[in-house]
Amino acid sequence: MTNLNTQVAIIGGGPAGLLLSQLLHLGGVDSVLLERRTRAYVESRIRAGVLESGTVELLARAGLSTQVEQHALFHDGFNICFEGNCFRADLKALTGTPVVVYGQTEITRDLYQLRLGAGARILFEAEDVALHDFNSDRPRLTYRTGTGSGEVRCEFIAGCDGSHGVSRTSVPADAITVYEQSLPYGWLGILSGTPPVDDELIYSRSSRGFALCSMRSRALSRYYVQCPISDQLDEWPDDRFWDELRHRIPEWAAARLVTGPSIEKSIAPLRSFVAEPMRFGRLLLAGDAAHIVPPTGAKGLNLAAADAGELASALLLHYRERDDSGLENYSANALRRAWNAVRFSWWMTMLTHRLGDEFSDRVQRAEFELLRRSHAAAELLAKSYCGTALG
Numbered sequence: 001m002t003n004l005n006t007q008v009a010i011i012g013g014g015p016a017g018l019l020l021s022q023l024l025h026l027g028g029v030d031s032v033l034l035e036r037r038t039r040a041y042v043e044s045r046i047r048a049g050v051l052e053s054g055t056v057e058l059l060a061r062a063g064l065s066t067q068v069e070q071h072a073l074f075h076d077g078f079n080i081c082f083e084g085n086c087f088r089a090d091l092k093a094l095t096g097t098p099v100v101v102y103g104q105t106e107i108t109r110d111l112y113q114l115r116l117g118a119g120a121r122i123l124f125e126a127e128d129v130a131l132h133d134f135n136s137d138r139p140r141l142t143y144r145t146g147t148g149s150g151e152v153r154c155e156f157i158a159g160c161d162g163s164h165g166v167s168r169t170s171v172p173a174d175a176i177t178v179y180e181q182s183l184p185y186g187w188l189g190i191l192s193g194t195p196p197v198d199d200e201l202i203y204s205r206s207s208r209g210f211a212l213c214s215m216r217s218r219a220l221s222r223y224y225v226q227c228p229i230s231d232q233l234d235e236w237p238d239d240r241f242w243d244e245l246r247h248r249i250p251e252w253a254a255a256r257l258v259t260g261p262s263i264e265k266s267i268a269p270l271r272s273f274v275a276e277p278m279r280f281g282r283l284l285l286a287g288d289a290a291h292i293v294p295p296t297g298a299k300g301l302n303l304a305a306a307d308a309g310e311l312a313s314a315l316l317l318h319y320r321e322r323d324d325s326g327l328e329n330y331s332a333n334a335l336r337r338a339w340n341a342v343r344f345s346w347w348m349t350m351l352t353h354r355l356g357d358e359f360s361d362r363v364q365r366a367e368f369e370l371l372r373r374s375h376a377a378a379e380l381l382a383k384s385y386c387g388t389a390l391g
């Protein structure tokens with residue numbers, strides 16, 4: 001049996017757990033991180049890719065500014081189209097700030113490199129992680145790896161283990177409330193080693209359903225189409241995907257589309273989920289462990305990073321100043337941020353997806369008209385997208 005002692009035990013080595021561990025390390029607080037998968041598995045997961053400026057600042061605080069500056073793409077706007085007619089949300093003019101395209105895959109890779117380079121204690125393939133005594137001053141984790149079982153004694157547990165993790169489900173049912181809504185659609189996404197169809201993202205609501213043209217770099221495209229959530233990947237060979245995408249995007253974009261074999265293909269659900277509160281004694285939840293938003297507003301990764309940043313600051317205040325106000329306010333602040341992201345992601349989903357009834361079609365048409373004609377409406381969209389709507 002291996003026994004480890006640390007200040008903060010972190011469950012989950014996705015962006016939330018890694019960023020938290022790095023920010024704590026830079027502030028002089030020790031952590032041990034337990035990750036269920038291998039490093040290669042986590043680093044190869046294709047996930048989100050659009051960063052708010054607040055997230056970029058946090059990554060810079062964590063020591064990643066060189067990587068982001070060298071490899072990220074800076075976007076001053078994006079297109080949002082309704083049956084072929086496009087409105088460009090001019091983010092720079094409406095908010096004063098661009099968004100940054102840099103993949104979660106890259107962030108995860110960069111953070112593992114920094115943490116492991118600094119000798120961090122990260123245990124991969126940690127199975128059967130169990131949480132104990134988080135309502136006391138002496139919480140513990142137990143786990144198993146290929147070399148045997150172990151225990152981590154700590155002062156705090158950070159539950160950063162995503163929506164299917166063990167942290168949230170370890171809380172007694174009567175201490176937690178979950179709010180949830182799902183749509184019967186998913187996003188079928190592919191990654192392709194082809195140049196993006198445009199310099200900026202295109203969100204397109206067509207009569208055949210939603211499509212999104214995104215990217216990871218000038219040579220790597222990420223495209224999505226709305227599909228029934230019951231669809232299986234083998235129903236979507238590459239040719240069918242490209243054909244459907246071409247029909248759902250504006251003609252000027254379809255004419256430029258370069259297709260190629262998919263590198264990755266997956267279906268993601270359109271689901272909102274918030275668990276309240278996010279603190280239970282000495283257990284604090286962060287990122288997807290506490291909340292999921294539909295991908296339409298590109299908020300999931302930004303929320304996970306913001307939680308990690310706030311939790312790191314709260315723990316540093318506790319250790320450096322013996323001041324617990326950050327920990328006391330953490331759950332309320334993080335939930336306010338999460339619900340605002342849910343609100344926006346839900347709104348943008350309702351605006352851009354084919355919902356299958358004429359009433360919704362008419363409401364969407366009116367909403368697009370409003371975006372075109374009202375500066376206030378365009379400004380709220382732009383500020384919500386950039387993460388500055390609440391100031």
Ligand code: APR
Pocket residue numbers: 011012013014015016017034035036037042047048104126129160161162163164165166286287288289300301302304
């Ligand atoms: N024990 C240890 N690790 C676990 C366990 C467990 N029982 N369960 C899950 N994990 C690990 C997963 O393998 C994963 O690496 O926790 C990590 C959680 O990472 P993410 O799911 O990426 O969640 P988070 O760090 O909060 O980042 C949220 O990910 O899903 C996207 O769109 C979302 O961009 C957002 C981001």
Ligand code: PHB
Pocket residue numbers: 047048049050201214215222295296297298
């Ligand atoms: C992505 O590139 O994966 C992406 C971009 C914008 C979104 C969602 C996902 O709104």
